[in-house]
Amino acid sequence: MSDPQTSGARGSYAKSAGFRRAVLDTALRILAERGFDATTLQLIADEVGRSKAGLLHHFGSRENLMLEIVRHRDDVNRARFPADPDGGFGASEDLVAHNATVPGLVALFAVVSALAASDTSDTDRREYFIARYERNREAFARRLAQEQQAGTIRADIDPHVAASLLIATMDGLQVQWLLDERVDMAEHLRALVDLLSP
Amino acid sequence: MSDPQTSGARGSYAKSAGFRRAVLDTALRILAERGFDATTLQLIADEVGRSKAGLLHHFGSRENLMLEIVRHRDDVNRARFPADPDGGFGASEDLVAHNATVPGLVALFAVVSALAASDTSDTDRREYFIARYERNREAFARRLAQEQQAGTIRADIDPHVAASLLIATMDGLQVQWLLDERVDMAEHLRALVDLLSP
Numbered sequence: 447m448s449d450p451q452t453s454g455a456r457g458s459y460a461k462s463a464g465f466r467r468a469v470l471d472t473a474l475r476i477l478a479e480r481g482f483d484a485t486t487l488q489l490i491a492d493e494v495g496r497s498k499a500g501l502l503h504h505f506g507s508r509e510n511l512m513l514e515i516v517r518h519r520d521d522v523n524r525a526r527f528p529a530d531p532d533g534g535f536g537a538s539e540d541l542v543a544h545n546a547t548v549p550g551l552v553a554l555f556a557v558v559s560a561l562a563a564s565d566t567s568d569t570d571r572r573e574y575f576i577a578r579y580e581r582n583r584e585a586f587a588r589r590l591a592q593e594q595q596a597g598t599i600r601a602d603i604d605p606h607v608a609a610s611l612l613i614a615t616m617d618g619l620q621v622q623w624l625l626d627e628r629v630d631m632a633e634h635l636r637a638l639v640d641l642l643s644p
Numbered sequence: 645m646s647d648p649q650t651s652g653a654r655g656s657y658a659k660s661a662g663f664r665r666a667v668l669d670t671a672l673r674i675l676a677e678r679g680f681d682a683t684t685l686q687l688i689a690d691e692v693g694r695s696k697a698g699l700l701h702h703f704g705s706r707e708n709l710m711l712e713i714v715r716h717r718d719d720v721n722r723a724r725f726p727a728d729p730d731g732g733f734g735a736s737e738d739l740v741a742h743n744a745t746v747p748g749l750v751a752l753f754a755v756v757s758a759l760a761a762s763d764t765s766d767t768d769r770r771e772y773f774i775a776r777y778e779r780n781r782e783a784f785a786r787r788l789a790q791e792q793q794a795g796t797i798r799a800d801i802d803p804h805v806a807a808s809l810l811i812a813t814m815d816g817l818q819v820q821w822l823l824d825e826r827v828d829m830a831e832h833l834r835a836l837v838d839l840l841s842p
Binding site: 554557560580603607610611616617621625638640642 | 680681752754762763765778781801805808813814815816818819820822823836839
């Protein structure tokens with residue numbers, strides 16, 4: 447028989463984690479469906495059956511909820527678009543093509559990443575993005591070095607430099623695309639991968 | 645003898661334009677010297693001898709003042725780093741090298757451009773950035789097409805695609821550099837220009 451106190455704590459933890467997950471999934475869905483401007487705390491609170499104040503209390507602040515949504519999206523995307531074990535940049539191209547269908551999520555990322563880089567007072571946010579970019583640069587650099595070994599990426603560029611370029615390009619294209627949807631993110635990413643090809 | 649009323653209006657316009665310019669120059673200097681987080685409305689107001697409320701009244705809102713600072717910086721940079729009539733991307737490389745000395749200005753640009761792209765409710769801000777990117781893409785595309793004629797840029801890429809890539813890369817590198825100053829923006833821009841070379 448389980449200790450009721452421990453079981454209670456476990457139950458409450460599970461409940462809290464479940465609630466957190468429900469809020470973040472709901473936020474991603476509303477952002478994808480309605481866009482950045484139309485997604486309000488009130489709308490998310492209504493959908494999960496809580497008050498706006500309850501939501502803010504749970505997540506600490508509006509800014510922290512926004513960070514948690516970006517973090518959750520990163521986790522979801524990592525699971526949904528894993529790197530192809532056979533090499534190439536197909537997963538990135540798929541992710542970029544998917545992003546072009548969810549401007550609200552791209553907009554949230556653009557704002558939260560710019561704030562993380564610029565407003566150093568929120569150290570949690572800043573540290574998440576420092577680690578995120580380091581992780582992504584390392585993953586791309588490893589992949590690029592493998593492709594160089596395989597002869598599918600030109601050998602005369604430092605894979606770490608190429609990794610930063612690929613990530614910078616994808617980020618910068620998002621802003622241009624949000625301002626003008628004629629800027630085709632997938633086409634531009636392919637053009638850069640072509641430039642990187644021998 | 646001039647009409648005192650007209651003269652008064654002219655004098656007040658000149659005074660107002662002079663004040664506006666003084667605020668924007670002061671804001672650029674404080675951002676460059678102290679960085680994004682430490683630059684407050686109060687600090688700018690103190691330096692120009694006005695109250696915070698007076699400053700907000702003159703510019704309409706904090707957001708609009710931020711937009712006007714970015715716009716003023718664009719004007720200053722355009723005059724300071726004009727495209728080299730002999731071709732090449734030296735002016736962009738000089739601008740990027742200069743940016744690496746003023747993180748506060750880069751941070752302001754990152755935040756305001758991301759907000760312009762994402763928060764469509766501020767149409768002045770959004771339209772300024774739509775026009776800004778169109779102008780920059782056109783200018784880069786013309787330059788790239790000239791370089792292709794001269795044989796210094798490879799002919800197998802659409803100059804408009806290459807223009808968007810160059811701008812996206814510079815924007816994206818700014819965010820990475822703000823998060824980790826080891827990301828050398830000038831080095832990465834040169835690497836992309838090398839990739840674009842025949």
